[in-house]
Amino acid sequence: MSLRDFLKDCEAKGEVVNVSGKVSSRLEAASLLAKYDGGPVVMLQDVEGKGLTVVGGICGIRERIYRALGVREASYFRVVSEALRNPIEPVVVDDAPVNEVDLGSSLEKLPVLTYYEKDPGPYITAGMVVAKDIDEGFQNASVHRLLVLDRERMAIRMVPRHLYALYKKAVEREVDLQVAIVVGIHPAVLFAACCNPPLGVDELWVANRLLGGRLRLTRCNKVDLLVPADAELLIEGVIKPGETALEGPFLDVTGTYDEARQQPIIRVLRVSMRRGALYHAILPGGCEHRLLMGMPREVSIWEAVSNVVPEVKAVRLTPGGCNWLHAVVAIRKQWEGDGKNAALAAFTGHPSLKHVVIVDWDVNVDDPIEVERAIALNVQGDEDLIMIKGARGSSLDPSSSKQGITCKVGVDATKKLRSTKS
Numbered sequence: 415m416s417l418r419d420f421l422k423d424c425e426a427k428g429e430v431v432n433v434s435g436k437v438s439s440r441l442e443a444a445s446l447l448a449k450y451d452g453g454p455v456v457m458l459q460d461v462e463g464k465g466l467t468v469v470g471g472i473c474g475i476r477e478r479i480y481r482a483l484g485v486r487e488a489s490y491f492r493v494v495s496e497a498l499r500n501p502i503e504p505v506v507v508d509d510a511p512v513n514e515v516d517l518g519s520s521l522e523k524l525p526v527l528t529y530y531e532k533d534p535g536p537y538i539t540a541g542m543v544v545a546k547d548i549d550e551g552f553q554n555a556s557v558h559r560l561l562v563l564d565r566e567r568m569a570i571r572m573v574p575r576h577l578y579a580l581y582k583k584a585v586e587r588e589v590d591l592q593v594a595i596v597v598g599i600h601p602a603v604l605f606a607a608c609c610n611p612p613l614g615v616d617e618l619w620v621a622n623r624l625l626g627g628r629l630r631l632t633r634c635n636k637v638d639l640l641v642p643a644d645a646e647l648l649i650e651g652v653i654k655p656g657e658t659a660l661e662g663p664f665l666d667v668t669g670t671y672d673e674a675r676q677q678p679i680i681r682v683l684r685v686s687m688r689r690g691a692l693y694h695a696i697l698p699g700g701c702e703h704r705l706l707m708g709m710p711r712e713v714s715i716w717e718a719v720s721n722v723v724p725e726v727k728a729v730r731l732t733p734g735g736c737n738w739l740h741a742v743v744a745i746r747k748q749w750e751g752d753g754k755n756a757a758l759a760a761f762t763g764h765p766s767l768k769h770v771v772i773v774d775w776d777v778n779v780d781d782p783i784e785v786e787r788a789i790a791l792n793v794q795g796d797e798d799l800i801m802i803k804g805a806r807g808s809s810l811d812p813s814s815s816k817q818g819i820t821c822k823v824g825v826d827a828t829k830k831l832r833s834t835k836s
């Protein structure tokens with residue numbers, strides 16, 4: 415299953431806008447992605463005459479992500495949760511389209527975009543990074559922004575999560591960490607790489623389960639890793655222990671600039687691609703970025719709240735909360751107090767969450783007016799709020815302390831049940 419298969423379907427549904435004129439990779443291409451943000455898929459046919467089509471906005475609306483995963487809104491949480499628990503090993507093939515064109519070890523043929531004025535340089539924003547645990551051999555896949563430093567080097571932003579754990583182990587042993595960066599994959603694969611199953615669960619296996627067993631992998635040439643065979647572009651490289659460069663500042667999901675930090679360097683060993691490759695570019699802070707970050711966390715919240723309340727209808731990380739800091743959760747309340755338990759559970763499901771509103775089953779989580787109405791009619795400020803001071807929140811929240819400490823607030827906006835005690 416490839417990105418091309420998915421885009422054919424989008425085209426047939428009239429969801430693709432083509433821009434044929436020559437476009438600059440510095441700011442102009444990004445401004446076109448911004449123009450269509452949250453709408454159609456955008457194909458920029460000629461970025462700097464590099465011969466590759468730049469495509470953006472693929473996952474820019476929620477319904478398109480549901481379609482890529484083969485789910486309906488009602489089944490989304492359960493299907494993704496099951497895929498995370500029951501991944502399936504993909505087949506491995508020798509003859510892979512991603513190897514059709516060998517570009518040597520240089521990044522210069524790629525139409526890498528510079529998005530905003532203050533960016534320190536061009537960034538690859540839709541790169542899925544695959545790496546392996548040097549002892550146990552399991553793979554991990556995750557999405558990371560990559561600042562192109564020169565023709566053969568990139569700086570990679572690593573939040574201390576799974577890839578960082580693999581990197582740290584390699585640094586401690588003083589060995590290189592091999593990496594493979596894949597750009598232009600089926601959205602279900604990209605989505606899986608944004609999920610956070612426990613370390614040791616290969617997100618590519620999760621993707622294979624989501625795609626009904628139709629994901630094909632292939633072996634890399636210079637590094638010992640398996641990557642999607644039908645990807646558009648593959649960059650193989652190594653991270654040498656101790657080699658770092660300044661990465662950032664860069665715009666994140668909050669629409670504010672993340673600070674610059676010393677981050678590891680990837681040295682490129684080989685670049686290859688499909689003939690007529692499509693280069694996927696994700697607009698930083700745009701809908702595609704926010705949905706790919708937020709939607710997998712909605713599943714984590716759904717799982718956590720389902721542990722304390724039997725029926726959870728829907729979870730939304732809302733657009734006004736940058737699809738990251740604010741959630742609305744609709745539950746079927748059975749007992750007084752369920753709303754507060756649900757709020758506490760939501761915070762455990764998504765540690766970056768700052769404010770959550772719990773509503774009844776019949777409230778539409780996508781309608782801010784319905785949610786506000788539930789707050790207006792059901793909430794007493796001295797009874798229905800929980801406040802957790804001094805908790806760890808999101809490093810992206812500009813109002814939290816320098817260490818990311820924040821105050822979390824849960825609002826129980828469910829209706830009071832009639833007392834069962836007489």
Ligand SMILES: Cc1cc2nc3c(=O)[nH]c(=O)nc-3n(C[C@H](O)[C@H](O)[C@H](O)COP(=O)(O)O)c2cc1C
Binds near residue numbers: 556571
């Ligand atoms: C467009 C996009 C860009 C991202 N950039 C980064 C990044 O630069 N660094 C990072 O650590 N996580 C980034 N993420 C989030 C991770 O990909 C995500 O948290 C993933 O689940 C981490 O994988 P892991 O559970 O294997 O650690 C990004 C996500 C998206 C959708």
